[in-house]
Amino acid sequence: MTSLFSKFEGLAGALGAVVAAGGRNPFAVVIEKPISSTVGIIEGRETLLFGTNNYLGLSQSERAIKAAQAAAATCGVGTTGSRIANGTQSLHRQLERQIADFFKRRDAMVFSTGYQANLGMISALAGKDDYLLLDADSHASIYDGSRLSAAQVIRFRHNSPDDLYKRLKRLDAPNSAKLIVVEGIYSMTGNVAPMAEFAAVKRETGAYLMVDEAHSFGVLGEHGRGAAEAEGVEADVDFVVGTFSKSLGTVGGYCVSDHPELELVRLNCRPYMFTASLPPEVIAATGAALEDMVAQPELRRQLMDNAAQLHAGFMSMGLNASTRVSPVIAVTLETVEQAIPMWNRLLELGVYVNLSLPPATPDSRPLLRCSVMATHTAAQIDQALAIFRQAAEECGVPLQPNKA
Amino acid sequence: MSETVESVSALIIQKLLANPKVPRDIDGNCKIMEDLAFDSLAVMNFVMEVEDSLDVSVPLDKLADIRTINDLAACIVDLKNKG
Numbered sequence: 357m358t359s360l361f362s363k364f365e366g367l368a369g370a371l372g373a374v375v376a377a378g379g380r381n382p383f384a385v386v387i388e389k390p391i392s393s394t395v396g397i398i399e400g401r402e403t404l405l406f407g408t409n410n411y412l413g414l415s416q417s418e419r420a421i422k423a424a425q426a427a428a429a430t431c432g433v434g435t436t437g438s439r440i441a442n443g444t445q446s447l448h449r450q451l452e453r454q455i456a457d458f459f460k461r462r463d464a465m466v467f468s469t470g471y472q473a474n475l476g477m478i479s480a481l482a483g484k485d486d487y488l489l490l491d492a493d494s495h496a497s498i499y500d501g502s503r504l505s506a507a508q509v510i511r512f513r514h515n516s517p518d519d520l521y522k523r524l525k526r527l528d529a530p531n532s533a534k535l536i537v538v539e540g541i542y543s544m545t546g547n548v549a550p551m552a553e554f555a556a557v558k559r560e561t562g563a564y565l566m567v568d569e570a571h572s573f574g575v576l577g578e579h580g581r582g583a584a585e586a587e588g589v590e591a592d593v594d595f596v597v598g599t600f601s602k603s604l605g606t607v608g609g610y611c612v613s614d615h616p617e618l619e620l621v622r623l624n625c626r627p628y629m630f631t632a633s634l635p636p637e638v639i640a641a642t643g644a645a646l647e648d649m650v651a652q653p654e655l656r657r658q659l660m661d662n663a664a665q666l667h668a669g670f671m672s673m674g675l676n677a678s679t680r681v682s683p684v685i686a687v688t689l690e691t692v693e694q695a696i697p698m699w700n701r702l703l704e705l706g707v708y709v710n711l712s713l714p715p716a717t718p719d720s721r722p723l724l725r726c727s728v729m730a731t732h733t734a735a736q737i738d739q740a741l742a743i744f745r746q747a748a749e750e751c752g753v754p755l756q757p758n759k760a
Numbered sequence: 761m762s763e764t765v766e767s768v769s770a771l772i773i774q775k776l777l778a779n780p781k782v783p784r785d786i787d788g789n790c791k792i793m794e795d796l797a798f799d800s801l802a803v804m805n806f807v808m809e810v811e812d813s814l815d816v817s818v819p820l821d822k823l824a825d826i827r828t829i830n831d832l833a834a835c836i837v838d839l840k841n842k843g
Contacts, residue, residue, distance in 0.1 A: 492804070492805070492808070502820065503821075508819040508821065509819050509820035509821060510817050510819060510820070511804060511808060511820065513808070523817055526815065526816070526817050527817065714799070714801075715799040715800065715801040715802070720801075720802070
């Protein structure tokens with residue numbers, strides 16, 4: 357009889373090879389105790405955290421912690437129900453109003469995770485006669501949303517408005533609605549979407565535009581509203597989706613829009629309807645973290661300064677880092693055989709980053725993915741850079757200084 | 761211009777052979793993922809190249825049913841005839 361698990365044999369072999377090459381399972385790292393937003397105990401050692409997406413350090417926000425404690429004390433620790441049944445408390449509606457006001461939009465929907473926000477919005481909006489146009493490097497939640505929808509799904513070349521335009525023009529479907537989905541900052545590479553050019557394609561072709569600002573919310577734009585704000589094209593964006601689990605340091609997802617039909621999406625959106633809503637303490641902490649973010653625009657400036665410091669350090673050292681400075685900085689290595697020992701050595705020397713292996717990387721090369729925080733000190737960034745140099749030298753990763 | 765399954769299949773094989781990692785002895789019956797050792801991302805990227813050569817878009821949901829080079833060719837011919 358066929359085993360249910362025979363399909364995992366290839367995976368088991370691949371994981372075994374990764375563990376054998378480095379001595380530990382990179383996908384089972386335990387942060388034994390967070391000391392601060394930038395330091396955690398891993399394997400009993402104080403470790404610099406350079407892979408947590410906690411861009412503004414707000415997972416440790418005093419204001420958010422106090423708000424969570426107060427909400428748990430007064431409202432309990434869970435809602436035990438769906439948003440469309442018993443799972444909406446006043447706090448949920450308050451947070452939706454707060455998010456909508458922050459983005460200057462008519463309304464907001466709050467989801468239990470960022471993954472569900474993409475899954476829910478894409479699958480609810482795109483029906484079987486519609487077309488979805490996805491950037492080739494889209495996050496798994498966008499691809500999964502497209503599979504849950506009944507729509508025709510077309511990929512266009514990563515960050516290429518020209519390729520998107522060509523593929524839209526190729527569609528001979530005047531009676532179908534078209535929804536373009538892009539991300540503000542791409543999570544693996546740190547690439548930033550050319551939003552003004554995408555907006556121009558949207559205007560010319562009459563398509564709808566959704567932007568996932570998961571990694572750019574709180575990071576890009578004068579007020580932190582993301583890549584669309586940074587390029588002045590928010591009016592062209594029909595739907596902004598995002599997450600609370602990066603710059604706000606909690607968990608949950610959202611969609612904001614000016615379309616009044618958002619109210620109907622609530623009743624046509626399975627990942628919103630068929631799951632329990634976020635617990636009161638998370639909702640309260642998220643609202644407080646958003647207040648922190650608005651009150652401290654200097655966090656965003658510090659974040660970009662820190663990103664520039666880390667990026668410049670990689671460039672002068674001769675590692676192959678992304679060309680554009682963003683809070684996600686991916687160091688690309690040529691082979692998995694280089695990446696696994698180097699990632700392990702970094703951890704042993706006291707720096708945690710994310711190891712990303714193909715096919716989860718865009719061009720079949722492995723990445724050491726770093727994310728920078730506003731709360732990193734200059735000394736911590738220098739220390740991380742020194743450890744990167746040591747690990748690269750010990751692992752035989754070639755350094756090519758001044759190669760732009 | 762009228763493509764046939766044979767002509768599209770030949771074009772796909774020609775494009776595949778441009779990649780030195782692809783075995784030299786492939787034919788239309790080769791399974792794209794198993795025989796060519798393409799992962800899911802490599803398949804989607806390769807299909808994008810074929811789309812541009814033939815000025816056609818293959819929706820991702822159609823890829824789920826495609827195993828062999830000839831399956832891909834037949835799907836493309838079908839899409840072109842509808843267009």
